[in-house]
Amino acid sequence: MSLSAPILRCMLATLLTTSLLSPALAASLEEIRESGKIRHLGIRYANFVTGAGDGFDVDLMRGFADQIGVEYELVYSDFYSVIRDLLGKDVVTTPDGITLEGDFPVRGDVISTGFTVLPWREEVLLFSEPTFPSQVLLVAPAGSGLSPIHPSGDLGSDIAATKALIGSNSLLVMEKTCLDPSGYGLTGKGIDLRKYTASTNLNEMVPAMLNGTADVTLLDVPDVILDLAQWSGQIKILGPISRPQVLATAFPKDAGDLRDAFDDYLRQIRENGTYDALVDRYYPGIRTFFPVFF
Numbered sequence: 398m399s400l401s402a403p404i405l406r407c408m409l410a411t412l413l414t415t416s417l418l419s420p421a422l423a424a425s426l427e428e429i430r431e432s433g434k435i436r437h438l439g440i441r442y443a444n445f446v447t448g449a450g451d452g453f454d455v456d457l458m459r460g461f462a463d464q465i466g467v468e469y470e471l472v473y474s475d476f477y478s479v480i481r482d483l484l485g486k487d488v489v490t491t492p493d494g495i496t497l498e499g500d501f502p503v504r505g506d507v508i509s510t511g512f513t514v515l516p517w518r519e520e521v522l523l524f525s526e527p528t529f530p531s532q533v534l535l536v537a538p539a540g541s542g543l544s545p546i547h548p549s550g551d552l553g554s555d556i557a558a559t560k561a562l563i564g565s566n567s568l569l570v571m572e573k574t575c576l577d578p579s580g581y582g583l584t585g586k587g588i589d590l591r592k593y594t595a596s597t598n599l600n601e602m603v604p605a606m607l608n609g610t611a612d613v614t615l616l617d618v619p620d621v622i623l624d625l626a627q628w629s630g631q632i633k634i635l636g637p638i639s640r641p642q643v644l645a646t647a648f649p650k651d652a653g654d655l656r657d658a659f660d661d662y663l664r665q666i667r668e669n670g671t672y673d674a675l676v677d678r679y680y681p682g683i684r685t686f687f688p689v690f691f
Contacts, residue, residue, distance in 0.1 A: 424506050426465065426654040434468040435461070438479050438505035442599055443619045444679040445511035445529075446471075453679040454509040457528065457646075460671065464662045472505045475597040476574045479508055480521065484649055488521055495520045507655070508647040511619055513575040523650050526660050527643035529619070529680075530687040533575060535559050535635040536616045536624075538607055546636040559636030562613075567591050569602055569611035576602070576615040581638050603628055617642075622682045641687065 429435050437458040439446035446452040455471060462469035474482045481487050482504040486497035495517055513531060514524050537543050543566070546558045560583070567589040570578045576599065578584050591611040593602060599617070603624045606614040615638060616624065624632060648656045666672040676683060676691065684691050 424655070425652065426658050429467060429506060429655065430465060432467070434470055435465070435507065436470045436472050436505040437462075438472050438474045438482050438508045438510070440474055440476055440479060440510040440597070442511050443623055445619070446473075448473075453529070453675055454511060454646075456675055456678075458507070458509050460666065461659055461662050464665075465658060474504070474508075476571075476599075477597050479510070479512075480518075483508055483647070484521065488517075490517070497521060506648075506652075507659075511644050512647050513617075514643050514645050515575070515580060518647070521650070522647040523652060523656050525646040525648070525656055526663055527645050527690075528663065529644040530683070530690040531575070531617045531619060531642045531644055532637060532686070533581065533615055533617050533639040533642070534621055535562065535613055535638050536603065536606070536621065536632055537613045537635050539631050539633050541612065541633070543613070543635055545634060552637065552640060556637050556639070559638055562635055563588055565589070566612035569593055569606050569614035571597070571599065571602065571615075574599060575617050575642070578615070581615075583638075603632060607631060618686050619644075619680060619683070622680060622686075641690075 424432070435458070437455070439452070439454060441448040444452055445454045447455075450471070459469045472482070481499070481501050483506075484497060485501050485503040487499045487501070489496050489498045508522075509528070511529065511531075512518075514527070518524075543562050546555055546562070549555055549558070563583075568578070568583070569591050570576055570583075571593045572579075574597070578588070578590055583590070593605055593610070595601065595605070599620055602614045602616055602620070605611070607628065613635070621634065646659055648659075663672070673691075
């Protein structure tokens with residue numbers, strides 16, 4: 398049976414639309430083993446991926462590569478590009494929700510980089526079991542007239558009190574990251590939001606604030622721990638902006654076997670002490686903030 402030209406055009410349009418809305422097929426565990434290499438997408442961020450060839454997530458993924466018997470390759474990315482580098486598609490927010498658009502090279506097999514599990518990310522990615530805890534805080538220069546809140550024993554009340562401190566002060570934020578104000582009810586409130594766009598490096602938030610880009614900044618706990626040491630005596634924590642969050646390793650939606658293998662590996666290193674050694678090496682102060690997680 399032959400097909401008419403209009404039907405063929407309709408079929409072609411459908412195929413093109415489907416290709417634009419569907420991510421590229423992910424490499425399965427078997428295919429990665431056959432290729433002999435796993436490509437780890439990492440972002441230079443705090444002590445997760447230091448940029449010097451090591452970091453919590455770098456060591457984590459090196460161990461996973463050994464576990465599944467393949468070579469390890471670190472592929473640097475940034476917060477704005479990393480999902481595209483994994484899926485070959487851009488994440489686009491529309492009035493109808495999240496869509497995947499475009500057609501780009503797939504540069505990696507997995508994202509592991511202190512990557513916060515956020516609702517919009519869960520729509521397009523498959524996450525592992527939590528690898529690390531976090532929380533977003535409000536941070537100010539030490540000389541600021543703002544005073545830290547007095548903890549009430551109720552986290553919801555403490556978050557509300559912290560947000561109230563912002564007032565007319567300018568707030569430094571970074572969109573499409575864990576410091577995106579839209580995730581914490583801070584948009585459309587008349588707050589003077591200063592979007593940091595010089596780079597996608599969260600490590601630059603505190604120095605930018607101290608240089609006068611904004612009065613206060615959002616910052617997550619892993620960065621706060623390092624910045625309290627690096628900028629000792631120059632910054633202070635005002636209070637929490639979010640409830641506790643978790644970080645995890647992210648995979649394409651159709652890479653369930655690879656994610657499951659990683660979860661098995663994560664459970665093993667938690668049991669044999671390797672995981673605790675990584676925490677102690679890269680984030681020795683984190684247990685004070687999250688004793689329950691550890």
